[in-house]
Amino acid sequence: MTSKIDDEIVEEIRRRRQAHAESLGYDLKRITEDLQRREEECGVPVVDRPARKPRAVPNPSS
Numbered sequence: 001m002t003s004k005i006d007d008e009i010v011e012e013i014r015r016r017r018q019a020h021a022e023s024l025g026y027d028l029k030r031i032t033e034d035l036q037r038r039e040e041e042c043g044v045p046v047v048d049r050p051a052r053k054p055r056a057v058p059n060p061s062s
Contacts, residue, residue, distance in 0.1 A: 024030040039046055 020034075021031055024034060
């Protein structure tokens with residue numbers, strides 16, 4: 001069960017994400033470029049991990 005405060009935070013995040021996407025015409029390339037630019041400008045180190053190989057998922061019917 002979530003609290004009202006959690007719900008308000010989630011709603012605020014959704015409003016901001018929607019406004020950001022709308023301001024860039026819902027263009028995924030532009031949204032990505034803008035987020036990457038903001039990330040670089042903020043000066044906070046970003047974790048960059050190497051890609052992992054996918055693991056095989058067992059077949060449940062076996």
